[in-house]
Amino acid sequence: MFLAASDPRIWADHPASDRYERQVFEAYFASRLATGKALAVIDIDSGQIVGTSSYYTPPDLPESIAIGYTFLVRAKWGGDTNRELKRLMVEHAFKAYDTVYFHIAPSNIRSQKAAMKIGAVHLYDAELKLSTAPASCKCYGLTRAQWAASQQSA
Template identity: 45%
Template sequence: MLERQPILEVASLKLRPLTPEDWEALFAVAADPLIWDQHPAHDRWKEPVFRTFFDDALANKGALAVIDKSSGRIIGSSRYQGLNPENGGSVEIGWTFLAREFWGGPTNRELKRLMLTHALASINECRFAVGETNWRSRRAMEKIGGRLTEKKEDRGMAGSPSSHVIYVIDRASFAGGPLSLG
């Protein structure tokens, strides 16, 4: 079954399990309000709100620190969560954020390629829940071949209503899609 906290690497990035010692470096990235501007939790840049997010990431044991290999610094985070072993298996990839200096370039594509390659080697499908009005993330999902499948209403971490759309990338679409390794 899927190892949710692997160490994954390409030339520019390293992903490794998030640890409590990563708090300061990761909060330094997350404290930028523009990162969360279109996100349903638009106040996640505030320390108490981010602390809840960080603690949840550690508790769920699927969070990864994203490290820029050229500088050696943490530039963001992502997670594998909600592993479902039924029907060949599926997992949600999400809670991803990156320092703004890494927006618009290859970093998000490389991050998602690493995570998808790892996950789809042992399960059939990866899901991505994106805030319904988070147009930046929705465009990013479409660029990497995500297929829009549904809308869901749920409760955010603070208990407030939140509306998401779900994108899916499965093993077959990944093999020939824009992130494929071939």
């Protein structure tokens, strides 16, 4: 997993811009593993790990589900891998929840665009403690109806 995460450009627009450093990444990875809700993204052709994502409970919506803590190697940005990852995770979440949430750093325009591309809408901005310290987040929500509409137009 660290090999996939060791490219500094992956983290350039991320609040944890030093996550490509082994010690920083190991703390992040250990926290994701401890949740029991993290997924490895594996390239089906090469068998190599190309990223990760996770489900988590939003601190301001404790009866809900969110998808985040996602990263992919740059070769997988903007293509089928991210789309398929989100499709699988969103459809699984909709088996138990009516809305899926995404919390994105204000500076992470690429992830905001990706959330909107799958039909999510910006709901509000908040200061949330998603890791060690509170941070500003743009909070997006995706309902089943929004998801269905985005799939029809895709």
